[in-house]
Amino acid sequence: MNPLLSIKNLVKVYGKDTRALNGISLDFYPGEFIVVIGPSGAGKSTFIRCINRLVDPSEGEIVFDGQHLEKLTGRKLRKNRAGIGMIFQHYNLVGRTNVIKNVLHGQLSNLPLYKSLLGLYRHEDKQEAVELLKKVGLQDQIYKRANELSGGQMQRVGICRAILQRPKLLLADEPIASLDPLSANIVMQQLHTISREKQLTCIVNLHQVDYAKKYATRIIGIKQGAVVFDGVPSQLTEAMIREIYEGKESQMALKNESPHLPGALTDNERSHAMPMAAGQNDE
Amino acid sequence: MNNKAINYKIPIDQREIKRPLFIMLSIFALLSFSVYYLEISFIEMMMGLPNFVMFFFQKFFPPNAENLQHYIPAVIDTLGYAVISTYISTIIAFILGILISENTNKFKTLQVVTRGFVSILRNIPFIIWGALLVYIFGIGGIVGVFALILVTVGFLSKSYAESIDEISGDKLEALRANGSSYLQILFHGVIPEFIPAWINWTLFAFEINVRASVVLGLVGAGGIGVLIDTNINLFKYGEAITIIAVVVIIILLTELVTNSIRKRFV
Ligand SMILES: Nc1ncnc2c1ncn2[C@@H]1O[C@H](COP(=O)(O)OP(=O)(O)OP(=O)(O)O)[C@@H](O)[C@H]1O
Numbered sequence: 001m002n003p004l005l006s007i008k009n010l011v012k013v014y015g016k017d018t019r020a021l022n023g024i025s026l027d028f029y030p031g032e033f034i035v036v037i038g039p040s041g042a043g044k045s046t047f048i049r050c051i052n053r054l055v056d057p058s059e060g061e062i063v064f065d066g067q068h069l070e071k072l073t074g075r076k077l078r079k080n081r082a083g084i085g086m087i088f089q090h091y092n093l094v095g096r097t098n099v100i101k102n103v104l105h106g107q108l109s110n111l112p113l114y115k116s117l118l119g120l121y122r123h124e125d126k127q128e129a130v131e132l133l134k135k136v137g138l139q140d141q142i143y144k145r146a147n148e149l150s151g152g153q154m155q156r157v158g159i160c161r162a163i164l165q166r167p168k169l170l171l172a173d174e175p176i177a178s179l180d181p182l183s184a185n186i187v188m189q190q191l192h193t194i195s196r197e198k199q200l201t202c203i204v205n206l207h208q209v210d211y212a213k214k215y216a217t218r219i220i221g222i223k224q225g226a227v228v229f230d231g232v233p234s235q236l237t238e239a240m241i242r243e244i245y246e247g248k249e250s251q252m253a254l255k256n257e258s259p260h261l262p263g264a265l266t267d268n269e270r271s272h273a274m275p276m277a278a279g280q281n282d283e
Numbered sequence: 284m285n286n287k288a289i290n291y292k293i294p295i296d297q298r299e300i301k302r303p304l305f306i307m308l309s310i311f312a313l314l315s316f317s318v319y320y321l322e323i324s325f326i327e328m329m330m331g332l333p334n335f336v337m338f339f340f341q342k343f344f345p346p347n348a349e350n351l352q353h354y355i356p357a358v359i360d361t362l363g364y365a366v367i368s369t370y371i372s373t374i375i376a377f378i379l380g381i382l383i384s385e386n387t388n389k390f391k392t393l394q395v396v397t398r399g400f401v402s403i404l405r406n407i408p409f410i411i412w413g414a415l416l417v418y419i420f421g422i423g424g425i426v427g428v429f430a431l432i433l434v435t436v437g438f439l440s441k442s443y444a445e446s447i448d449e450i451s452g453d454k455l456e457a458l459r460a461n462g463s464s465y466l467q468i469l470f471h472g473v474i475p476e477f478i479p480a481w482i483n484w485t486l487f488a489f490e491i492n493v494r495a496s497v498v499l500g501l502v503g504a505g506g507i508g509v510l511i512d513t514n515i516n517l518f519k520y521g522e523a524i525t526i527i528a529v530v531v532i533i534i535l536l537t538e539l540v541t542n543s544i545r546k547r548f549v
């Protein structure tokens with residue numbers, strides 16, 4: 001199988017001598033759910049942002065779906081970005097715009113300006129937007145302003161927006177870091193379910209090792225801008241975790257103490273967890 | 284050592300007393316110099332005060348409201364100048380504001396040039412623009428509108444730019460990441476977030492423009508200010524005071540209206 005995304009010797013130097021990425025080479029295959037973990041400042045955000053060029057890499061190659069992204073500019077870059085969805089820690093919704101319009105922003109790149117200004121989105125896009133919102137339990141908030149939602153609700157809108165791009169690759173930079181444990185659980189659950197349904201390749205930065213183990217098909221550990229672990233969750237031993245977070249054990253300990261562990265649910269409960277959780281709109 | 288510390292005084296200010304004292308003395312020196320240099324005599328001022336009050340009440344009272352209905356066109360002119368100039372300014376200023384803000388313009392040189400241009404407009408007082416333009420175009424309403432536009436563009440561009448700068452880059456980043464074009468980011472990201480600030484600044488500019496268009500009349504640029512000037516020059520103080528009262532009422536009404544719009548929309 002050909003990789004969907006192939007990264008070769010990626011280097012990012014901020015300013016003169018902040019080497020955030022130290023030569024990362026990785027291949028990502030269709031359908032993988034990859035979780036990137038690592039201590040604060042390891043370069044996780046920089047890595048994920050280099051993929052869609054929100055950050056310009058200093059050296060290296062990014063081949064996405066057969067296209068070299070590192071050299072693209074202008075219209076071509078935009079076209080390729082449209083094929084990569086992104087979910088942000090701070091949701092990054094347009095607060096004074098309503099929920100469904102925020103979701104439809106996912107289709108802006110396929111629409112000429114005048115049509116988007118007149119709100120002339122395609123019918124199937126609007127339909128899918130509504131369906132996605134229903135799926136994440138926001139059917140009653142469709143016409144609310146985005147800034148009237150709770151954090152968890154905003155992030156679910158963020159997921160819908162990214163999915164409406166109909167991307168091949170989904171990037172998420174700490175999607176649950178600003179949420180309370182309960183909302184975090186719901187959001188992570190839904191992100192996972194939807195991306196499985198749509199057979200998306202996901203790359204998710206997380207601080208929580210337990211979430212990584214629960215959802216990932218592959219975990220990548222980054223430390224000081226270099227890959228120090230790359231394997232399936234079962235290979236991520238306690239010793240390995242300790243090595244990744246070496247010198248920053250306090251961060252690791254915190255991560256293991258989140259109270260509402262999804263793992264604590266029985267299988268039976270878990271199968272109910274998502275629809276139940278989706279119904280909670282006013283957390 | 285801890286026990287000892289209790290006996291020490293703990294200052295709650297790090298700075299010494301000398302500094303504020305020095306600043307106060309300098310300000311006083313500046314004042315004294317100005318008074319001395321301009322040969323302003325406070326005693327004369329005090330002595331003149333009763334005269335001034337007497338003059339005011341003798342000449343300006345009773346107000347003469349006979350010609351009240353004749354002021355109406357001038358009032359409408361004045362408000363009209365303010366409306367037109369605010370309207371045109373907001374469009375021009377919006378474009379310039381986008382060019383000045385870092386959020387919406389990545390070309391540094393264009394940014395600096397626009398900022399400089401706007402700063403010139405803003406830093407020349409409108410009364411000087413008015414006098415200059417009267418000199419060029421002659422007396423008339425167009426001069427008033429033109430002068431107001433120049434200054435309002437200066438003021439609004441800078442204010443708009445600051446408000447656009449305050450829109451967090453995060454929100455726009457999401458649109459950048461999903462392949463939206465520059466204009467789409469502008470119209471779907473920047474403008475919706477900018478609207479409350481836009482309403483606020485524009486109403487504020489309108490209030491200023493109503494006042495300013497009265498004053499502009501005094502240099503011959505049309506509107507109700509012209510009437511004040513003529514009547515005083517003709518020693519018709521009773522009429523002048525009526526017109527001044529009308530002006531005050533217009534300004535108060537304007538503020539009432541703008542405040543209620545603000546409450547409703549922002
Ligand atoms: N815009 C920037 N300018 C300069 N240095 C930066 C910038 N962004 C990140 N860095 C530096 O690059 C390094 C990696 O940062 P990055 O944000 O990628 O880490 P991270 O793994 O995402 O951390 P966290 O878990 O705290 O989010 C850090 O040393 C950081 O200080």
Ligand SMILES: [Mg+2]
Nearest residue numbers: 044045046174
């Ligand atoms: Mg980060």
